[in-house]
Amino acid sequence: MPASPQDPDPELAGIDPTALARFGRLELIARLVVEGVMSGLHRSPFKGFSVEFAEHRQYGPGDEIRHIDWRAFGKSDRYYVKEYEEETNLKAYLVVDSSGSMAYAGRTISKFEHARRLAAALAYLMISQRDAVGLVTFDSTVRAMIPARSAPGHFSVVCNVLEKTNTGGETPLSGILNTLAERIRRRGLIVILSDGFDAIDPLTEALRHLRHRHHEVLFFHTLAPEEAEFPFRRPARFRNLERLDHTLRVDPASLRATYLERFNAFRTTLKERVRAMNADYHEASTALTVETTLLDYLSSRSRRGSGRS
Secondary structure (H helix, E strand, O other), rough: OOOOOOOOOHHOOOOOOHHHOOOOOOOOHHHHHHHHHHHHOOOOOOOOOOEEEEEEEOOOOOOOHHOOOHHHHHOOOOOEEEEEEEEOOOHHHHHHEHHHHOOOOOEEEEEEEEHHHHHHHHHHHHHOOOOEEEEEEEEOOOOEEEEEOOOOOOOHHHHHHHOOOOOOOOOOOOHHHHHHHHHHOOOOOEEEEEEOOOOHHHHHHHHHHHHHHHOOEEEEEEHHHHHOOOOOOOOOEOOOOOOOOOOEOHHHHHHHHHHHHHHHHHHHHHHHHHHHHOOOOEEEEOOOOOHHHHHHHHHHHHHHOOOOO
C-alpha cells in the first residue's frame, strides 16, 4: 500500500542551508533536538546510570530521606543510607533495527528514520557529557558494530554509519540481542530502538540475558500510528516489508478487531515484561517529533529519579 505524502519535516523547519553544509543532515537534526530538549531539563538526564553501589553509612543530618535503605532499617532498626562510587564514564550502545518492517512510513517519517534520529540525538547528548557511545545496526544479522568512544569526533562517525544504513531483511531480534549480550562484556547501557516484532517469549529471554550480564536496558518501542490504530477501511493489498515477495489482499474491516486485540496484547505484554526486569520501556511513536519523544522520556526518568513517580 503506497504511503501518503509526508508533511514538511518539523526538525528541519527554518534551518539555514549553510548550517546543513557545515554539518551532516543527521548531525544537525541531532544537535537541534538536544538543544531543545536540554532547555527543558535542569540537570544531566543520564546521571544515575553510571553509579556503582559502594557501602552503607549511618544516616546523618543533611542526608536526603530518599537515600535511606529501608530494607537495612527493617533488619537493624537503624537508619542507613547507600553510598555510591561514580564510574568515570557511562558506556552505552545504541542498537538500531534496520530490518524491512522499520521502513514503514504511513503518514509520517518511517520508523527507521525516527529511530536513527533518536539514536543520533542520544549519541550527541551522551558524548557531550563525555560518555562513551557505540552503535549497532542490524537486520537479519549485525550489519555494523562501532565500538563505544567518547571523543567529540566520534559523533560524526556514528551519524555517518546511520546515514549510510538502509532497511531490508527479516529481524531475528531475540537472536541479535543474545549475540550482543555475549559480545559486549563491560557493563553498560543498551539502548534498543526497534518495533520489537518478534515472538514475545524469546524476546523476553534475550532481554533478560542482557540484564543477567548487568547491563541497563532501555527499549524505545518504535511504532507508527497506523500500527496502533489500524485505520484502514477499504480492501487493500498488504505487503510484507521483510519478505517483499509476500503480499496478501484482505478486507481490513473484517480483521480490525482481532488485529487490535493481538497488537495491544503484544505491546502491553512487552512493556510489562521489560519493566518487570527493572529495565526501561518507552514508546516512540513516529506521530511525535524526536524532540518530544526524547523530552518525554527524560522528563519521566527525571521524575522517577526524584521519587515523584
